[in-house]
Structures are given as C-alpha cells and as structure tokens.
Amino acid sequence: MEQDMEMGSSTTILHNAVIVTMDNESRVFRNGGVFIARDQIKAIGQSADILQQFSSLTDQIVDLQGRILLPGLINTHVHTSQQLARGIADDVDLMTWLHNRIWPYESNMTKEDSYISTLLCGIELIHSGVTCFAEAGGQHVTGMAKAVELLGIRACLVQSTMDSGEGLPASWAIRTTDDCIQSQKELYEKHHGTAEERIRVWLGIRQIMNSTDTLLLKTRDTARELKTGIHMHVAEIPYENQLVMNTRDVDHGTVTYLDKIGFLQDNLLSAHTVWVNNTEIGFLSRAGVKVSHCPAAAMRMLGFAPIKEMLNADICVSLGTDGAPSNNRMSIVDEMYLASLINKGREVFANGTTDPTALPAETVLRMATINGAKSVLWDNEIGSLEIGKKADMVVVDPFSWPMVPIHDWITSIVYCMRSENVVSVMCNGQWIMKEKKILNVNEGEIISAAKEASSELLKRAGIKLPHRMNVL
Ligand SMILES: [Zn+2]
Structure with a gap:
C-alpha cells in the first residue's frame, strides 16, 4: 500500500454506502466501505472497519452519504455501430x-x-x-x-x-x-x-x-x-x-x-x-x-x-x-x-x-x-465487488422521486431505479462519470457530431422516412 502511494497512484475509500456486492454469499453492507488502490478493490466491509484500517494510507476519502454502490453493470449485447440509426426503423415489419x-x-x-x-x-x-x-x-x-x-x-x-x-x-x-x-x-x-x-x-x-x-x-x-x-x-x-x-x-x-x-x-x-x-x-x-x-x-x-x-x-x-x-x-x-x-x-x-x-x-x-x-468470460475480474477484483462500480442516488421510499434495496434497484438515479461510474479504478457528468469526452460535442453524421449517413444511404401524423 505504501509503495502505491510513493508511486503516486491513487488510493480511494468510498464509505457510508449501501454496498450490494453480488458476491457468492450475496452480501449487502447497510453501511459499507471499500478501499481501492489503482484499478483494484483491496478491501470491502463495514465502513467503520475500512476507515479505521485504511484512512492513513488513502489519498481520497469519499462519503457516499447513504447512496447505493453496485458492481458496474454489464450489457452483453450491444450494436454500437447502430446508435446513429436510432429512430430509422420504428413500427416497421422485420x-x-x-x-x-x-x-x-x-x-x-x-x-x-x-x-x-x-x-x-x-x-x-x-x-x-x-x-x-x-x-x-x-x-x-x-x-x-x-x-x-x-x-x-x-x-x-x-x-x-x-x-x-x-x-x-x-x-x-x-x-x-x-x-x-x-x-x-x-x-x-x-x-x-x-x-x-x-x-x-x-x-x-x-x-x-x-x-x-x-x-x-x-x-x-x-x-x-x-x-x-x-x-x-x-x-x-x-x-x-x-x-x-x-x-x-x-x-x-x-x-x-x-x-x-x-x-x-x-x-x-x-x-x-x-x-x-x-x-x-x-x-x-x-x-x-x-x-x-x-x-x-x-x-x-x-x-x-x-x-x-x-x-x-x-x-x-x-x-x-x-x-x-x-x-x-x-x-x-x-x-x-x-x-x-x-x-x-x-x-x-x-x-x-x-x-x-x-x-x-x-x-x-x-x-x-x-x-x-x-x-463475457471476465468473471475472475468483474461482475461483483470483492477483494482482488477490478474497481468497476456504480453509485446510485436513491433519494429522489423514482425510488423513494425504499423498503427493500434489491427490489427498488430492479423495479424503481431509472438511469437518472445513476450518478457516478468508475471503471478500472477511474471515475468515468461523476455526478452525472461524463468525464473523458465532451458529451455536447459528441451529440452535435452524431446529429450531423446521422443525417449525412441517411442521405448517403438513400433512406427516406415517411412522415407520421399531419406534419405541417
Ligand atoms: Zn443484435
């Protein structure tokens, strides 16, 4: 741990969170903490224990104020190339x-x-x-x-x-x-x-x-x-x-x-x-x-x-x-x-x-x-929050209208949670979204570029969509 600090690599404690580990024992910590060094989870448990053991070794201590911490979610079938085609084939036969x-x-x-x-x-x-x-x-x-x-x-x-x-x-x-x-x-x-x-x-x-x-x-x-x-x-x-x-x-x-x-x-x-x-x-x-x-x-x-x-x-x-x-x-x-x-x-x-x-x-x-x-054949490193796994995790804010009140954490996550409740995302030990702001790319610029690329592509492909309803 000390060596990590000397090398200037980051160490972080996230604490005061409802941690849903998804480990073999299905453990959920009502007031949990996790200690992360570089890209890896080094310790996970009750907040008090994590703070006591690792505070002195840590660059950054983040109080999650009772928010939920989940393993990063995994989407196992995506066509990234088709994103510019959203809306070009609604309500048509196969x-x-x-x-x-x-x-x-x-x-x-x-x-x-x-x-x-x-x-x-x-x-x-x-x-x-x-x-x-x-x-x-x-x-x-x-x-x-x-x-x-x-x-x-x-x-x-x-x-x-x-x-x-x-x-x-x-x-x-x-x-x-x-x-x-x-x-x-x-x-x-x-x-x-x-x-x-x-x-x-x-x-x-x-x-x-x-x-x-x-x-x-x-x-x-x-x-x-x-x-x-x-x-x-x-x-x-x-x-x-x-x-x-x-x-x-x-x-x-x-x-x-x-x-x-x-x-x-x-x-x-x-x-x-x-x-x-x-x-x-x-x-x-x-x-x-x-x-x-x-x-x-x-x-x-x-x-x-x-x-x-x-x-x-x-x-x-x-x-x-x-x-x-x-x-x-x-x-x-x-x-x-x-x-x-x-x-x-x-x-x-x-x-x-x-x-x-x-x-x-x-x-x-x-x-x-x-x-x-x-x-995705990667469960030795991701998919649950456990010691030794990669620090891929999601912070969910449950204290807004889609999720309040919460009587059962797990049913609330599956039945109530919206994307809007996802506030921060860490992948490989690095925050890639913080408080809903995407960090590594400029979201606004990409949206503009995507609008332009999509309409150019439709023109090139000769795809014309009929108007619906009475467009004036
Ligand atoms: Zn497909």
Whole structure:
C-alpha cells in the first residue's frame, strides 16, 4: 500500500454506502466501505472497519452519504455501430427493418461514423451504469476501439462476420471464409488487451443464415486457439430455424444444428436465443453456452424466450439492450425492469393471471452483474465487488422521486431505479462519470457530431422516412 502511494497512484475509500456486492454469499453492507488502490478493490466491509484500517494510507476519502454502490453493470449485447440509426426503423415489419433501413444504413457507414456512433452509444451506456459491454458485431472495429479507449469503459469487440447469404447490399461484398478469419485475427493482434487491458477482441458470427459450416468450425477453432469468446445471434425467429431445417438436414433449428456439428462450447455468447425447445435448452446447458436475453428487442420483433426454463437448466443468462433501431433505449436499467415484467407476464396460469414470483429481483440483478461477467468470460475480474477484483462500480442516488421510499434495496434497484438515479461510474479504478457528468469526452460535442453524421449517413444511404401524423 505504501509503495502505491510513493508511486503516486491513487488510493480511494468510498464509505457510508449501501454496498450490494453480488458476491457468492450475496452480501449487502447497510453501511459499507471499500478501499481501492489503482484499478483494484483491496478491501470491502463495514465502513467503520475500512476507515479505521485504511484512512492513513488513502489519498481520497469519499462519503457516499447513504447512496447505493453496485458492481458496474454489464450489457452483453450491444450494436454500437447502430446508435446513429436510432429512430430509422420504428413500427416497421422485420423485412422492411432489415432490407430497407438497417442494411443500407450499415453498408454506408464509414470508420468515422462508427467512431462517433460508439461514442454516442458509450455515453448512454455509462449513464445507465454500464462499465462493460459485449459488441454484437459491426464493420469497423478500429473505430469502436478508439471510442472505447477514450470513454474509459470496458468492452469485448467483434467484427460483423458473414461469408454467405442472399439479398445483401451490393457494396457488402461477401468475403471468403479465410478472409473472415484472417481479418479477425488481425483485429485481435491489433486491439486485444489494449487500453489498459480494457479491450478484448472476440470472434463474431452474424448469424447462421450468413455462415457456411466452414466459417462456423474455423471460428470455433480460432477462438479456442486465441482463448477468446464467440458472439453470435442464435435462433432469433422461426424462419431461421425453418431455413436451417430445409438446408442443413436437421430435425429442429439452429441450436440442434450447432450441437450436431460440435460448435456449442462454453465460450459462446448466444444472443437472443428465443426459438429453442427443451432438448435444445439441454444442449446449451451441457455445453456451458451463455445466453444474452434482450427483453425490449425480443418483445418488439422476436417473441418470448424461455428464460425461466434456461435459468432452471443452469444456463448463465445475462442482459443486453441490442441496438438502437431494435430498442431505442440503450439502458440496461430499463432492461432489468423489462426482463422482470416480461418473464412474469409470460407465465400465464389457467385462470389467465400471471406469475409475480417468476424472475425475482435478485435473479434479475444477478443477470445484469455477475452473470454478465461470466457471459463475457471476465468473471475472475468483474461482475461483483470483492477483494482482488477490478474497481468497476456504480453509485446510485436513491433519494429522489423514482425510488423513494425504499423498503427493500434489491427490489427498488430492479423495479424503481431509472438511469437518472445513476450518478457516478468508475471503471478500472477511474471515475468515468461523476455526478452525472461524463468525464473523458465532451458529451455536447459528441451529440452535435452524431446529429450531423446521422443525417449525412441517411442521405448517403438513400433512406427516406415517411412522415407520421399531419406534419405541417
Ligand atoms: Zn443484435
């Protein structure tokens, strides 16, 4: 500790906080403190004990005045590149969404657009208490990495990868399988472990309908070789399962096929995973596959995922927002609330009532924290507040209208908390938001740049949105 001080690196005590640790014992300290040196939690416990032991060694002592301290939230399915497309595909059917809006948008994006889009998305993620996210796959990983480095957040980045498929935009030349693997290996070399090790590079598969078997298997083997993860959209719509059955000689959809070819393994983050049967839930569980549940996007266009059944089968399920054109809100706080409501509403009894005991608050909070960390293969360092873990944490102010009065900390966090209650965020031992002010970038400048980049991009892509109502 003394050595840390001599080196001039920061040591901080945060005390007088309700600390929800999310550790194995589910400990909550009603008046807790935490001692942080550089990027790591060195001690956690009752405020009085922490102050007594570490005050003399500490540069900075912060009284949190009874606010809540949570582990940094983890968003396990985000399309940072789609942030500039918020609002371009509201209330349209899935094929219009994809063919007339999203593909023209994404295929006309530049690296600079991706950078601005990721900055804008990152600002919203941080405001909702997110310290780590898993990118679902965009075109320009280098643009994303630059933004993540600057924002001070943590991320697993992925290139959108496809080596087959029909109806894609002409400017999106389908790359060969080898090109897909090679380009991802280069991105791994360039960015993995950069930004004080906050950035990791994963392998990506956009979805099975755009992948040959060779790509799937080479992706599996390359991820094993690089000891990294794979992020893939899985079983999103019944049409996907049907197409897999028609073209790949298997009696049920994507998950059955992925199991058959030996693709399922414990470093796979399977996004959405809505259309799976009980046998397939068994396959996912046996292989240790992680599932990212995106409640808002699922309700908008995919359907009810069997989340309760997956949790009962010991599958690690975490939460994601998906992209801005599928959800509009990039708030994991909102997703906690929705995950709870949707999964209660899905359990309908014979008399038509729903099941308020389904997905209780502590389960949902686990999904947004420790399960998120397991899903991004980073739970040895993040996902809970414990000695030796990285100092990724969120300060929540519960003393305003959305949360008052509080009788139960955990239900209040899941059912009442809004992004507006998130006041400060620390990632890797550094404050990246303090009292709602984003510290590493200029929020106003990014908002201006994003407005301009988005309208230029829509013009370039030829996307025209019809007016609603009687616009004069
Ligand atoms: Zn997605």
